[in-house]
Amino acid sequence: MTWDLIWSSLGPILLGAVQATIPLALASFALGLVIALVIALMRISGNVLLSGIARFYISVIRGTPLLVQLFVIFYGLPNIGLKLEPWPSAIIALSLNVGGYGAEVIRAAILSVPKGQWEAGHMIGMSRAQTLRRIILPQAARVSLPPLSNTFISLVKDTSLASLILVTELFRQAQQIASVGGDFMVLYLEAAVVYWVICLVLSTVQSLLEKRLDRYVAH
Amino acid sequence: MTWDLIWSSLGPILLGAVQATIPLALASFALGLVIALVIALMRISGNVLLSGIARFYISVIRGTPLLVQLFVIFYGLPNIGLKLEPWPSAIIALSLNVGGYGAEVIRAAILSVPKGQWEAGHMIGMSRAQTLRRIILPQAARVSLPPLSNTFISLVKDTSLASLILVTELFRQAQQIASVGGDFMVLYLEAAVVYWVICLVLSTVQSLLEKRLDRYVAH
Amino acid sequence: MSPTSFRPQSGVFQPETVLRVAGLHKAFGTNEVLKGIDLEVPRGSVLALIGPSGSGKTTVLRSLNGLETPDGGTVTIGATSIDFSLGVRKQARAELRDRSAMVFQHYNLFPHMTVLQNVIEGPLQVQKRDRAEVVPEAEALLNRVGLLAKKDAYPFELSGGQQQRVGIVRALALKPQLLLFDEPTSALDPELVGDVLAVIKELAEEGWTMVIVTHELAFARQTADQVVFMDGGVVVERGPASEVLSNPRQPRTQQFLERVLHNY
Amino acid sequence: MSPTSFRPQSGVFQPETVLRVAGLHKAFGTNEVLKGIDLEVPRGSVLALIGPSGSGKTTVLRSLNGLETPDGGTVTIGATSIDFSLGVRKQARAELRDRSAMVFQHYNLFPHMTVLQNVIEGPLQVQKRDRAEVVPEAEALLNRVGLLAKKDAYPFELSGGQQQRVGIVRALALKPQLLLFDEPTSALDPELVGDVLAVIKELAEEGWTMVIVTHELAFARQTADQVVFMDGGVVVERGPASEVLSNPRQPRTQQFLERVLHNY
Amino acid sequence: GCSSSPASGTDSSLSDVTSKGELVVATEGTYKPFSYHEGGSGALTGYDVEIAEAVAAKLGVKAKFQETQFDGILAGLDAKRFDVVANQISINPDREKKYDFSKPYTVSSGVIVVKASNDSIKSFDDLKGKTTAQSLTSNWYKLAQQSGATVQSVEGWAQSVALLQQDRVDAVVNDKLTYLDFAKNTPNAGLKIAAETTDKSLSAFTLRKGSTALTEAINKALADLSADGTLSKISKKYFGTDVSK
């Protein structure tokens, strides 16, 4: 009977993964990386105001529960006239979140590139922006890959919170099926296995990428 | 009226923080660090079996939702005759979680200590264990401080899941109050501010600690 | 290949003095590191800058290359002159930088680029020159230092001596009026030093104008026209290489030379 | 302070030869790095090991100190002898390690300990000696190299030359029968080299038995009794220092010496 | 899982409760007016809570309440962490396969709640093509779905209201009692009842399969409480009418 349940629920759960969890994670991560880069650059810019804003942003994002961030964006913003649909709300909240965590990762990676690389860039006549783009960031990319892939793995699991704002993803599917008959233990375990498989795939991709980028730091 | 609500609910929310959130986080973190250290050492030990177990542990912990882990420990284990009280269950689940994330941090920190330090330890006649304890770990401590403090900050917010297994912490208090008047937006924001303040305090402690430990890596 | 590509750039305006430094001052916080440095390097001549650690040699070079902003004094390279006491426009510093090129102690090659990419990055991306012209030039220069076969290798695949020769080629490819070397061999294994010094010596013979910070006194004696000994942020002694190195007049110079030569 | 503390440890069993190496082999994977090395160092004598980069010098030293496990050959230090072809017990390697002490190229001081703590860590934690005895001894040694005033400083507060002198004291405090130096000055600024070499030279004069890997040929000529030139994992030439360094018989030795001396 | 299968051998469900002197009752604690905290942070109270207390008293034991979310409530029952659930659990055939139910203590109907300005929904048939919000606990899920609505699960009533007020869903299908309580406390919410079900929903104490003795004892207690007017009194306190039958 339990096996029947697992089998019959696998379809909806995988559907939730494919239709919501994975696209939500991918979209939020892509957008989040852009935010993270911008915030990281603001943070290391000499400008007191910009770096102050970046610090505040990072502190708020990391210091408050994602659940509340989702709630504020979805249920709170309409009070000031900004009504976003569930998917945009989820992507915004999740990517702001990735932006906060990722900014610190990227900042640390940029700072880990030896100062001599900046100087060599300037020496051949590059501006600060040019050196950053062509010399520093490619090297920082390799350094930040492992922590960023951790951020991504967390993100995959965090997408489950999007169910609170009406996105029916993997975990919500499991919950709905479970609430009918009360088989929460079975369905949560099943959902956990699906998350685990997704994360295993991600880890494998990470290792492959790391190997490809390895020349960037081998010196 | 909203201010009245905020004011009157602040007491219970802070009580939840002081009676549950903070002690839960502290206990789980302390225990989690021990687990993390053991797993990290297993992972870098030459032993294929030990490092295999460690890898599997880390993969499962990081690849599955904490909610499910809590669920399994509290609601699942009684099915095989192991019935734990809410607090022990919460501390076990959370510290296993810290153990998984922390293990990778500690492992990276150990590996970041220059190989020459191991050799200098051996040169003065120390065994592997002695070198690890007296030479490597003190230096790894400084390196792992920032990522571990991130783990701790995440942990503080993750304690909110303990409400699922009957621990009335900060967030649960906010939920209870919100359920009466329906003001969940206000109360969630209030809870978020409390989390944020806790995290700010933690970050400050981290900076102070970093300064104290800085001589360990300045060379 | 044509040896032309190895020759210094010839501009329209050719003063006899390529580099002139006057009254250069620089402090880091309260630490006054340069206390008025004067230098003059004629076209095609080599100046060796020697002195104890912390005496300010690197700071001088970095100031010439616009990596450091002095608090006062003037630097003239070719047609560009900057008076740092007037407050410096970014533009002026960039111009200074364009006229000189530096070879670093730790090579500082770009680890994510091949040898060839390292060399052509500046000419292509900064000087916006034509790829069809830049690549053959770069290959010719690499060939000249014996590294054409390594053009598609990454820096980590090279020995230190090879990396430093790439560093030199990267600087040459910019066709600067002035070449700066900051202890170019001190990070190398002793047997690899020779190859790099030989390349530098050849450059000197071909007429490049150079300032070299070095502890290789035998090399300085052979290659440099002029030796300047700095200590504590001032020039203590200067003169023809053979004179300063063989018959130093100042006691500080004598003491320094003795220590570096480890006379047991 | 008593100069005694600076003297080598005298055991009960005192053979004339402190170190004997016979047929030492070591491969990393398929890369055969040592192809049968024989060495013999009498008590109180100094052997200088020279050779090009990658020739296996460091691997020899590390094998003597138990940091590397050779595939074959025997190493005898004082009363301890290990035949590596028999497969090595951890115990035997630890014994070997206890009889020698090494000074590293990059010092490898413990950055989280003060100078004094660095020196007494081995005697206290490993040799389980009495603190009341160890500390004065350590202080005497530090005084000897001119660093007693720095005993409470952390390594990062010291110059490279000072750090390396602490590295030497750390090794001496272990009272080993054999001192090993792996290019002890090659990471130092040229003017700081002298101080460190002077300390090593004094140790030689006081009768310590030492093996020194170095590129400082002038120093080797003055200090070493015996010079061994290695290349490609074999001993190419050996003999009295002045002979090998001044009149090398093997072409490979001649070539190497030429390169290191950069004869322009 | 297997934990739901009836315990083989003797049924100790009642004797366990009497011997430890307490009836462990699981409830959400955030479900007004059935199970909530007085004033938000005061003592646990509510319709279900008081009835559970009365039943426990009849059994001669104390009621000990454990609060958690709906998923934890049922999983905890499986894990023998609770003896009984008092949280307006509606009886349905799926749940009856897995759990034992007492006699119902709440008889209520479902209502469609819409914004006061909404005139397009007047019956369940009108839900076709509309979006409704629905909490996981409730039994109206199927009804709305069968009427052709897209059903969104939400965590509780408060969010359902927010979704309605923000025009994010067209209707909420919920227990009538919940709505009435809400309307009493929040008269200006701008919501109204658009339709009511003809079917009644029956809520009861939920027990592990095989807790026959305890179920019977609770049934007897409920019958006694009904007879002596206690149920009716509690019901009137919360709803103004008797919803216990």
Ligand SMILES: Nc1ncnc2c1ncn2[C@@H]1O[C@H](COP(=O)(O)OP(=O)(O)OP(=O)(O)O)[C@@H](O)[C@H]1O
């Ligand atoms: N960025 C900086 N901030 C603060 N002080 C600096 C900085 N760069 C150099 N200094 C100080 O300036 C002084 C001169 O340094 P500089 O590197 O020019 O000496 P140097 O002659 O090149 O020495 P070395 O032979 O060790 O390279 C030193 O005391 C150094 O500590």
Ligand SMILES: Nc1ncnc2c1ncn2[C@@H]1O[C@H](COP(=O)(O)OP(=O)(O)OP(=O)(O)O)[C@@H](O)[C@H]1O
């Ligand atoms: N741990 C290791 N794994 C693999 N190969 C190694 C290892 N250590 C040394 N080798 C190789 O062994 C050879 C000898 O190295 P070794 O360090 O002994 O040379 P060396 O004479 O000390 O050179 P140098 O003057 O550069 O210090 C080199 O080819 C080196 O790449």
Ligand SMILES: [Mg+2]
């Ligand atoms: Mg310098």
Ligand SMILES: [Mg+2]
């Ligand atoms: Mg070596």
